[in-house]
Amino acid sequence: MRPERITIVEVAPRDGLQAEDRVLPTEVKLELLERLADAGHTSIEATSFVSPKAVPQLADAEELMRRLKPREGVRYTALVPNETGLDRAMSCGVREIAVFASASESYSRKNLNRSRDEAIAGYGPVIKRAKAAGLRVRGYLSMVFADPWDGPTDPGVVSAAAKQLLDFGCDELSLGDTVGVGTPGEISTLLSALRRDIPLPKVAFHFHDTYGQALANVLAAMSEGVTTFDASVGGIGGSPFAKMAGGNLATEDLVWLCKGMKIETGLDLDKLVATTTWLGEKLGRELPAHVSRAVRGGDV
C-alpha cells in the first residue's frame, strides 16, 4: 500500500527549539513559523506552555501565540502539560493543544514526575476541558518501542494507553520513538496491536533518526496505512531527557522520499531547505544540509 498523500506535522518550533542552547527571540520564532507556513505546512507545533523554568527556550509562549497571525488552512499546536498550561494557552487564543504522555514507566517518572498511569489519567480533565471549549487535541505517547531504562515497551501497553487518550477525546495520537531504536519489524508488531483497539487514521508516528531507521520506519508505517508523520526542519530536536537520542526525522528527508515516490506532501522543498539554512544562522550552528541544491537540480 502506498498513500497518494501524507500529512507532515512540523515540530521544529517546539520539539526542535527546546533542545537548542540558544534561545531565539520571539521575532525570529514568528519568522520561522511564517517560513514554515509559506513552505506549505498546514500543521505546525508552535510552542509549549510547560514551566518556563523547565524549558526557558519557549518561555515566550504567550507573547508568541498572541502575535502569531492566523493563516487560513494552517493549524498551530501548543504543548500543554496540565490545566494551568491549558489556561495559559486559552488566554492567548490557542485553538489546538498537545498533551505529552509516556508509554513507559521510567520515562514518565523522569520527564513528568508521575507514574505512567497517573500521568495519563491526569490528562483526562485537561483534554475534556479543551474539547468542551472547541479545541483540537493531539496526544503524544513517547517511548513506544523501548525506554532506555525499562527496555522494550509492550505493544499491548502502548495500545491501552493510546486507547485511553483517545477515549478522553484526543483527535490524533502521535506515537514517538523517543530514543530512535525502532525498526520496521517493530512497526508491524505495534500496528498489529493498535489495530485491535483504535482507528489507525488517528495515528501519527514521530520518529528519531538515531540509528538511521526513521525513513525506513516511515515506509513501513505507510505501507500499513499510516499517513501522518512528525518531522522537523534540519532534523533539529531530540529529547532533552534522553541524551542518547538522535535528532528528529528531518522534514527535508521525508519530503525528498515522498517526491521520489510521487506521494503528495504539499510542501516546497526549496523553501524548506532555505529555511533550514536560515535557521542554522539564527541558532549559530551549521545545520546538516539535508538534500542539497546540487542534488536536487532545477525543478525537483
Ligand code: MG
Ligand atoms: Mg522528537
